[in-house]
Amino acid sequence: MNQEQWPNPFxxxxxDPFILQHGDGYYFIASVPEYDRLEIRYAPTLNELPNAQPSVVWRKPESGPMSKLIWAPELHHINGKWYIYFAATHTQELDKLNMFQHRMFALECADADPLTGKWGEKGQVKTQFDSFCLDATTFNHQGKQWYLWAQKDPDIAGNSNIYLAELETPWAIKGTPVMLSKPELDWECRGFLVNEGPAVVVHGDKLFVSYSASATDENYCIGLLWINLNADPTDPANWHKSSQPVFTTSYENKQFGPGHNSFTKNKDGKDVLVYHARNYTEIEGDPLYDPNRHTRMKTIEWDENGMPVFGIPPADNR
Structure with a gap:
């Protein structure tokens, strides 16, 4: 399969699309424009996901810490149970640093089918800072379950940095988190100083973390970190960072602000980049409330050095 066979938008x-390949099929979860619920859809193949019926598994309460702006959910299967990580806040107001007030939360489902099973709230995933926090993902590596997320350090300029910690349980970290990246390069600091939306893919002898940078308009783009598979991931010195973004706006193809990606594989085992982008730049009002960041997909290639080649965001074809 190649990307031309997928409709664009997908x-x-x-x-903030996330696709989990699990069992015999694919599960899809993402932010909805209303930011008020979590819904999952399932299909046996990637091609069938657009027409799969979404199942709402959780709605935000009227008040409390999870009552506003439900952002960027991810669905994971850990030790036989399902988990959803998502960011939420108690208010749409900004804090004294002129930032949203999101924290990360987790849901758990012990039933076989996450679309029909019973979901329970596990509360906030607490970290080293009580600050703006979002975009958590998890992965298993070197026999341990890891938690990877974006958060504001009150002592570092900008909105968010990328952090890594081991998990004690799927909703609680252990040990001291390490910072893998902060916005410091020009393309990470356009509009806002942002590192967010980390995603993990393994290829050859390396583990890669993609992340999104800059403001969520046409400046939004994807950067890349990587580490040798047998290196200690808790030592920041073992991580490498690309000096240039690996996936950016294509003015020629009218694809603007590609980012907040995840990775999955097609049935042939080829790595697939799942991301969102707009097809215009003229956003009226707050970009946050513009609903037209559509989910898109393309395959990625690997070069002779085992590095990913993301290519250029393909143009709309429908």
């Missing part, structure tokens, strides 16, 4: 008005 799924409309679904930002």
């Amino acid at each position: 799924i409309e008005q679904r930002a």
Whole structure:
């Protein structure tokens, strides 16, 4: 399969897309434009996901810490149970640093089918800072389950940095988190100083972390970190960072602000980049409330050095 066989947009008005290949099929979860619920869809193949019926598994309460702006959910299967990580806040107001007030939360489902099973709230995933926090993912590596996320350090300029910690349980970290990256390069600091939306893919002898940088308009882009598979991931010195973004706006193809990606594989085992982008730049009002960050997909290639080649965001074809 190649990306030309996928409709572009793949799924409309679904930002921060995450696709989990599990069992015999694929599960899709993403931010909805209303930021008020979590919904999952399932299909046996990637091609069938756009027409799969979403199942709402959780709605935000009227008040409390999870009552506003439900952002960027991810669905994971850990030790036989399902988990959803998502960011939420108690208010749409900004804090004294002129930032949103999100924290990360987790849900758990012990039933076989996450679309019909019973979900329970596990509360906030607490970290070293009580500060703006979002975009958590998890992965298993070197026999341990890891938690990877974006958060504001009150002592570091900008919105968020990328952090890594081992998990004690799927909703609680252990040990001291390490910072893998902060916005410091020009392309990470356009509009806002942002590192967010980390995603993990393994190839050859390396583990890669992609992340999104800069403001969520046409400046939004994807950067890349990597580490040798047998190196200690808790030592920041073992991580490498690309000096240039690896996936950026294509003015020629009218694809603007590609980012907040995840990775999955097609049935042939080829790595697939799942991301969102807009097809215009003229956003009226707050970009946050513009619903047209559509889910898109393309395959990625690997060069002779085992590094990913993301290519250029393909143009709309429908």
